[in-house]
Amino acid sequence: MRTRNSETKAIQQISERLKSCYTTTEPATVDAAVRTARDNRLESRIRDYVPIFIERQARTTLDASGEHRQSPRDQ
Structure with missing residues (x-):
């Protein structure tokens, strides 16, 4: 089972x-998407996969808002 400290580190x-x-997205916008995704998972009883769900939801939110994702080749 994932501890709160390791979960917090994973979310960071x-x-x-x-x-x-x-x-090209403001860091505060990314932080807000991650925070919203985290808040949606606060009541999850099984915590092991919460960071994965948070990242997926945050990416979906950012993509839906028209934010540009830089591919690894563009870096």
């Missing part, structure tokens, strides 16, 4: 990873 890493992918 997700935020940093998304900021490096969505370079």
